[in-house]
Amino acid sequence: MWTTMGVVLVTIGLTFVGLFVLLKFGIRWYFSRMLKHVQALGSAQQGVVARITMKLEKLQFSDPQVRKVMQEFKALGYASAGRYTVDEMPGVKIWAGTHPQNGSLALVLELADRYFSADVVRFYENGAALGAGTNPVFHAEHYPSHVQYRQFPRDTAMQDLVQWLDARPLQSAVIAATPKNLRQLNARMYAEMMDYQLSQPLPSLEAWKRMALQDAAALGSALPTLTEPQWQAAYDAQRESQQTATEEALQDHVLRSGQVSAAQWQAMSHELVYVHALLGSEEVAERALRRSALTTDAAQVEALLRQNLAHAELFEAIQRLLPEDERFVYLISINAPLDTRVYRPQAL
Structure with missing residues (x-):
């Protein structure tokens, strides 16, 4: 576009x-x-x-x-x-x-x-x-x-x-x-x-x-x-x-997709996070920390960034650093416009 x-x-x-x-x-x-x-x-x-x-x-x-x-x-x-x-x-x-x-x-x-x-x-x-x-x-x-x-x-x-x-x-x-x-x-x-x-x-x-x-x-x-x-x-x-x-x-x-009900969409659409290949690693980390006070220059996050993990691995590894009310959990995968893993807040 x-x-x-x-x-x-x-x-x-x-x-x-x-x-x-x-x-x-x-x-x-x-x-x-x-x-x-x-x-x-x-x-x-x-x-x-x-x-x-x-x-x-x-x-x-x-x-x-x-x-x-x-x-x-x-x-x-x-x-x-x-x-x-x-x-x-x-x-x-x-x-x-x-x-x-x-x-x-x-x-x-x-x-x-x-x-x-x-x-x-x-x-x-x-x-x-x-x-x-x-x-x-x-x-x-x-x-x-x-x-x-x-x-x-x-x-x-x-x-x-x-x-x-x-x-x-x-x-x-x-x-x-x-x-x-x-x-x-x-x-x-x-x-x-x-x-x-x-x-x-x-x-x-x-x-x-x-x-x-x-x-x-x-x-x-x-x-x-x-x-x-x-x-x-x-x-x-x-x-x-x-x-x-x-x-x-x-x-x-x-x-x-039909995988998310109208009620679910209404409750969480504005808080979904999308992880795909066109993002850089730091952008993935920023999305992973969207509900957290941590930033990408936190020592634990920088250590993960240095490991060159795949995007989904990086995102989910960062979630394990966070308290439950700040985490995202996997929701669904879609393949258009590109292969993407979709995450929602664990606590809605």
């Missing part, structure tokens, strides 16, 4: 599109806002978006090209299926069109007054998706294997996108996009692709900067000039926000 965009849309080294017009903002949405605030020595106001909620609205688009593209889609047989905002991403406006014959979905996205792109998407019953569009920032390696996307130049006619999609052989039965199910399809695919993205480690600072500059060039925009300390602050803020988004995604999977 970012402004009411006063700065260029750039990304970390995790660029991808997921619902081809939305997911490219899921992480970039935060990053571009954050750059603006870092330049002002402020703090980011918007975090990485782990899940989306589309809302049907009566709205107008700012860019006259959006209306032109909408008309192109209508001429190709797409019926208007509404205009939408995204609760978690202020400034995003979407037009959706559905095709009654081939079941595909057309999406046109406008981000504030800065940018628009268009995509056509086909959903399959086996969970796969195939799309084509004018997203200028595309890295195939950032897509999960069940999602394929063909990038076209930004000035491509919508007819070319539709013809390309129509010519592709069917992978399985098609789920026809309709005004009733398009929000569910979009939200599901966004969640799946954001899970994939959040399961990847953050690249190094230098790789992250290179990707940001490359993507700014692809968008034809100039990147704000940042000092090295500002780049580092942006990188650190990005990592923190991605960790928060990862926890939000993990919470979603715990809730949907």
Whole structure:
């Protein structure tokens, strides 16, 4: 998985599109806002978006090209299926069109007054998706294997996108996009692709900067000039926000797992601790001590950190140092967005 965009849309080294017009903002949405605030020595106001909620609205688009593209889609047989905002991403406006014959979905996205792109998407019953569009920032390696996307130049006619999609052989039965199910399809695919993205480690600072500059060039925009300390602050803020988004995604999977009752969730959801491979050892220790006055520089904790234990071993070894009312105990394991052990307070 970012402004009411006063700065260029750039990304970390995790660029991808997921619902081809939305997911490219899921992480970039935060990053571009954050750059603006870092330049002002402020703090980011918007975090990485782990899940989306589309809302049907009566709205107008700012860019006259959006209306032109909408008309192109209508001429190709797409019926208007509404205009939408995204609760978690202020400034995003979407037009959706559905095709009654081939079941595909057309999406046109406008981000504030800065940018628009268009995509056509086909959903399959086996969970796969195939799309084509004018997203200028595309890295195939950032897509999960069940999602394929063909990038076209930004000035491509919508007819070319539709013809390309129509010519592709069917992978399985098609789920026809309709005004009733398009929000569910979009939200599901966004969640799946954001899970994939959040399961990847953050690249190094230098790789992250290179990707940001490359993507700014692809968008034809100039990147704000940042000092090295500002780049580092942006990188650190990005990592923190991605960790928060990862926890939000993990919470979603715990809730949907069926292994925790509604009453249990209500009682302990805000106190659950998640331990996974993308954390550093000291971060695991900090989570293990969340209910304790001890800190990671306590002699007993430092001794455990020096042993290079596996994350779960480290977490549970620290629990044995604590009184019972400060301990966490194992609850469940989940495997999305990444393999994670979930712990709850021993004393609720």
